[in-house]
Structure formats: C-alpha cells, structure tokens
Amino acid sequence: MKTHAIALAGLAFGVTVPAIAQPENPTCSIELIVLGVGQDGGAPQLGNSADPAWEDPSLRRLATSIALVDHQLDERYLFEATPDIREQLYRLDQIAPTERRPGLDGIFLTHGHMGHYTGLMFLGHESMGAQGVPVFAMPRMADYLTSNGPWSQLVRYENIALQPMHDGVAVEVGRLSVTPIAVPHRQEFTEVVGYRIDTPGLSAFFLPDIDSWEEWETWQDGTALRIEDVIASVDVAYLDATFFANGEILGRDMSGFPHPMISHSMARFADLPASERAKIRFIHFNHTNPVRYPDAPERDVVTEAGFNLADEGERVCLGD
Numbered sequence: 001m002k003t004h005a006i007a008l009a010g011l012a013f014g015v016t017v018p019a020i021a022q023p024e025n026p027t028c029s030i031e032l033i034v035l036g037v038g039q040d041g042g043a044p045q046l047g048n049s050a051d052p053a054w055e056d057p058s059l060r061r062l063a064t065s066i067a068l069v070d071h072q073l074d075e076r077y078l079f080e081a082t083p084d085i086r087e088q089l090y091r092l093d094q095i096a097p098t099e100r101r102p103g104l105d106g107i108f109l110t111h112g113h114m115g116h117y118t119g120l121m122f123l124g125h126e127s128m129g130a131q132g133v134p135v136f137a138m139p140r141m142a143d144y145l146t147s148n149g150p151w152s153q154l155v156r157y158e159n160i161a162l163q164p165m166h167d168g169v170a171v172e173v174g175r176l177s178v179t180p181i182a183v184p185h186r187q188e189f190t191e192v193v194g195y196r197i198d199t200p201g202l203s204a205f206f207l208p209d210i211d212s213w214e215e216w217e218t219w220q221d222g223t224a225l226r227i228e229d230v231i232a233s234v235d236v237a238y239l240d241a242t243f244f245a246n247g248e249i250l251g252r253d254m255s256g257f258p259h260p261m262i263s264h265s266m267a268r269f270a271d272l273p274a275s276e277r278a279k280i281r282f283i284h285f286n287h288t289n290p291v292r293y294p295d296a297p298e299r300d301v302v303t304e305a306g307f308n309l310a311d312e313g314e315r316v317c318l319g320d
Helices: 087-097 114-121 140-145 151-157 215-217 227-232 262-269 297-304
Strands: 002-005 032-037 065-070 076-080 106-108 134-137 160-164 169-173 176-182 192-198 205-209 236-240 282-284 315-319
Touching: 065 087, 076 087, 076 140, 087 114, 114 140, 114 151, 134 140, 140 160, 140 262, 151 160, 160 262, 205 315, 215 227, 227 236, 262 282
Parallel strands: 076 106, 106 134, 134 160, 205 236, 236 282
Antiparallel strands: 002 169, 032 065, 032 315, 065 076, 169 176, 176 192, 192 205
C-alpha cells in the first residue's frame, strides 16, 4: 500500500450508467456498484409504522454504501460499513462473487455517524469472526474505534486491521487510488470525509454527508473547496441528497438542517453545462425524501433538470 499527495485534476466526462442489475459486463474490469441509497436509518425507519415499505419490500432502502470491484484482480472494496452490511454483502456476492470470505480487501469509512460504521460489528467474533479486514479511517475515527468498546474488541481480536488515512493524501490499493477529502459536517466524535476514487480509467467522488456547499468553500477548519471544482475533476459524483426541500418534515423549519437539500443543489448547479450536471448522482435519501419512491414526481423534476438519482444495484464501469 502506497500513499501520496494528490491534487484535484480534471478528466473528460465519460461515464455511462448501465441499466440496473445488468449481468456482469465482460469488458468492464473495474466497477462501482451502489449497495444502498438511504440515510443512516434506511427506509422504512424505526417507529414509522405508516411507511408503505413495511408492506411493499420493493420500497425499502438500505443505508448508503458503494463498492468498488476490480474483476481483473478479484478485489472488492466497500465504502461504509452500514447497519445493513449483511444484506449489502449478499447483494455484492450476487453481482461480483468471490471464493473469499468476507471477500473485502478494504473498508473505507467516511465518519462516525451510525449509518456509516456500525456494520463493523458483524465482523466480530459474535458474528463472522473475520480476520484482519483492512479498515481505512481518518485519525480521530481510528482512535474512536481503538478507544471505545465494542469497536476496540474488533481491533484487539484482529477482526479488523486499522489503516490510518490523512486529509488529501491518497492511498493506493490494488489499481485504485483513494483520497479522503475532509468536509464540514457534525464532528461529535470523528472527522467527516468524502472520497475521490481514481482508477486507471475513470474517477468518482463519493460524499454522502456535508453541512452545505457554501460552508465548504469558506471553511476555516480544513481545506476550502468549491463543489463545482470537485465535480469538474471527476467523471461521476455521488452527492449528499438527504432531503428534497424544506417542508418535507411537517411542523419543522428545515432551513438549518446540516445537509444541502436537493432543491438547493439543483438551483446552485443549474447553470453548469449539461455534461457537468449529468455527472451528479444524488444519494443518501432520508426516509421522508420523496425521491426514494420510484413513481414520485420529484424524481422527474430532478432528471428533467439534467441530474441523476442513485439507485440500489446500479453499476458504473470505471475501467475496461
């Protein structure tokens, strides 16, 4: 494993997203696979007995996670260890089977909120009893896992092997280069990062949580960046879309919620060229977000404006 500093560099847009759950493309050697699109609690959420997803499993959404699969090297990397990791790894096994168990060459964590790391518990001795699964984490995140039970037991029993990362410093794993990029978001216990993922072919950006685009470009506690510059530097960008618009949660003013709403993001990005808007795939939908429903008119609003919505099971070829 090598590390090196990396700058954001522009690449020509060239991603095509295949139809969902297509058979493996024999010409695609590196794939990005979406394993979940929901907010931390998924959908339906605990305590919401009126959610139609209880009766219709097709409406259920798993917590946000993606996988990078290198078919040539038989390597699989997971981004986020969600509470839904069992179902997500089963789905990954159907798409990209491997003889190894759990068949994970690395797990990259964005931060310490419940939907992004708590799936690590299934690697412990009460469940799988995995051995030495590499877990890539920022310094505070790694310290949190080492210093607090039950996560510290995973480290002590060597179910996981922590691999420290640093803001803006790329880690090379197999044929991938993965760079954590710190962003402003609630940091009660750990840093919060997005990931730039570079392959020998194309590149992706994965950012499920951020306070706001405006706060990032004036951020004093880390590297200030314009989200438009990040989008311009990659071929596909999965961006925080927790909520659709203010008023989504009845009886509450959502204007101060620490997430950029889809309506705001679309307004901000409206003047981008069509090729730039097409790179954006919104993800991390709260259970109240109407775009989680396949027939919601809000989905049409998004796609007719030239943007895209992530779907569970979608596969993006990043390298032939």
